[in-house]
Amino acid sequence: MRPVIPYVMAALLFGIGVYGVLRRRNAVLLLMSVEIMLNAVNLILVTADTTARAALPHLDLITPHPPPPTGQVFALFVIVIAAAEVGVGLAIVLQLYRLRASVALDEVPLERIDA
Amino acid sequence: MTAADVLLLGLGAVAVGSALLVVTTKHLVRAGLYLVVCLGAMAGLYLVLTAELVAWVQVLIYVGAVVVLLLFAVMLTRAPIGASDDLDRPGWPAVLVGGGAGLGLAALLIDAFRWTTVDLPEAGTAERLGSEIFGSWVLPFEVLSVLLLAALVGAIVVSRPDIGADR
Numbered sequence: 001m002r003p004v005i006p007y008v009m010a011a012l013l014f015g016i017g018v019y020g021v022l023r024r025r026n027a028v029l030l031l032m033s034v035e036i037m038l039n040a041v042n043l044i045l046v047t048a049d050t051t052a053r054a055a056l057p058h059l060d061l062i063t064p065h066p067p068p069p070t071g072q073v074f075a076l077f078v079i080v081i082a083a084a085e086v087g088v089g090l091a092i093v094l095q096l097y098r099l100r101a102s103v104a105l106d107e108v109p110l111e112r113i114d115a
Numbered sequence: 116m117t118a119a120d121v122l123l124l125g126l127g128a129v130a131v132g133s134a135l136l137v138v139t140t141k142h143l144v145r146a147g148l149y150l151v152v153c154l155g156a157m158a159g160l161y162l163v164l165t166a167e168l169v170a171w172v173q174v175l176i177y178v179g180a181v182v183v184l185l186l187f188a189v190m191l192t193r194a195p196i197g198a199s200d201d202l203d204r205p206g207w208p209a210v211l212v213g214g215g216a217g218l219g220l221a222a223l224l225i226d227a228f229r230w231t232t233v234d235l236p237e238a239g240t241a242e243r244l245g246s247e248i249f250g251s252w253v254l255p256f257e258v259l260s261v262l263l264l265a266a267l268v269g270a271i272v273v274s275r276p277d278i279g280a281d282r
């Protein structure tokens with residue numbers, strides 16, 4: 001297996017996610033782009049884990065056993081954090097829609113509104 | 116080129132292509148459905164890369180839960196049937212930064228791993244990953260569960276105006 005293939009795919013996906021975050025003005029589409037970026041990072045973690053475990057087959061010299069899949073554990077953690085992030089993010093988006101009847105991000109006032 | 120390489124190339128092309136459609140389509144609901152294709156292809160990539168448990172968790176949590184939440188949000192905010200023209204900002208800075216980040220990282224990784232070939236190690240099954248999580252990483256795991264609970268409570272507080280903070 002050539003690890004360069006999934007590495008390059010992950011880099012391209014990350015770039016696409018950055019493009020989406022900067023380009024989209026709908027808040028839900030922006031969250032989708034953030035998900036693409038998080039998945040690119042997960043792909044990097046899993047590929048690095050595969051590469052490292054294949055390159056270092058026996059880390060523990062005294063009691064030789066296969067190296068642990070630490071990168072995959074990290075990928076699971078990132079998935080959990082992404083789930084938490086999307087929950088809170090969508091709650092904020094829904095509240096924004098309730099207040100302003102629009103989810104366009106460049107119409108969000110950054111200063112405080114004294115109603 | 117081994118069979119794993121061919122699978123990685125094909126699934127990666129599907130993932131990158133559908134991700135491009137997610138960030139360029141004019142239809143809100145279709146963006147969510149293209150996201151399903153993208154995340155499913157990435158689950159396939161994880162399977163080829165021997166990350167079994169991560170692939171199934173990806174299918175369960177991302178394709179099953181996160182995309183459904185996003186589609187709910189699309190429906191609850193505004194659900195135009197058909198194309199909408201006001202989804203995008205002017206594109207040149209986004210093309211510059213996104214293309215620069217993507218192609219720069221790709222060039223860096225190609226330079227580092229151009230000729231590397233590795234044999235696939237043994238699969239990260241639920242048994243191995245479970246013993247690793249509950250052996251070495253049990254404290255981060257518990258912190259993450261507290262984080263999930265906090266996010267849940269926070270989402271409820273934010274989305275209910277009658278119990279939220281005073282404005």
